[in-house]
Amino acid sequence: MxxxxxxxxxxxxxxxxxxxxxxxxxxxxxxxxxxxxxxxxxxxxxxxxxxxxxxxxxxxxxxxxxxxxxxxxxxxxxxxxxxxxxGDDPAAMSPVQRAFAECHALQCGFCTPGFVTTVTAYLQDHPDPSADEAREAISGNLCRCTGYQNIVKAVLRAAELRRAEAGA
CATH class of the missing domain: 3.10.20.30 (Beta-grasp domain)
Known part of the structure; x- marks a missing residue:
């Protein structure tokens, strides 16, 4: 055969x-x-x-x-x-998705799914990153719109939201 x-x-x-x-x-x-x-x-x-x-x-x-x-x-x-x-329910977004929305970490949105999955995995092992660690974590993803400042803010905010959920 x-x-x-x-x-x-x-x-x-x-x-x-x-x-x-x-x-x-x-x-x-x-x-x-x-x-x-x-x-x-x-x-x-x-x-x-x-x-x-x-x-x-x-x-x-x-x-x-x-x-x-x-x-x-x-x-x-x-x-x-x-x-x-x-997460695919706008009424029940994940902490990473909420943080991206809150911090205006997206513009055209094309790169956003890749960032969301990357950051979701990263925060599992690194629940309290510094800004430099957040930059390193997203360094494998490219965005043509945001300049990365708000994406870094979103990583830090997502970590904060995850910690708050874990403590609740």
Missing amino acids: SAPAADEPLEITVTVNGVPRTASAPARRLLSDFLRHDLGLTGTHVGCEHGVCGACTVLVDGEPARACLMFAVTAQAHAVTTVEGV
Whole structure:
């Protein structure tokens, strides 16, 4: 029996935002394209398609990963969290999402999903970052609009909101 051709569709099942999702896609389908086109989760944005800009950042087993550099088939045994999984209800936003809104840490919004997933993961392990640590944490994500000052403020505010929730 021969191996399937690279463009021959496969049934790919990925646990996304806690839900197993299955779609038929070629073995070489990128995770970013699988999420957007095959599963209809358009919150993950595709910017540079080279893993440089961070717009496509999702969490794979809780760790930030560039969805444009990963094949969907390799995600099958892992838990993927997109920005929709961080929070998709405007009435119940995550601390990171609330902080981005409060601190005006977005303008066009294209890079925001990648920042939100990156910061969400970062704050799990670093609940009380300094401004310099926040800058370092977001250094792998590019934004063309904000100048980063408000994004750094949002990271610090999100940490504050998370601490307040944990103490409540």
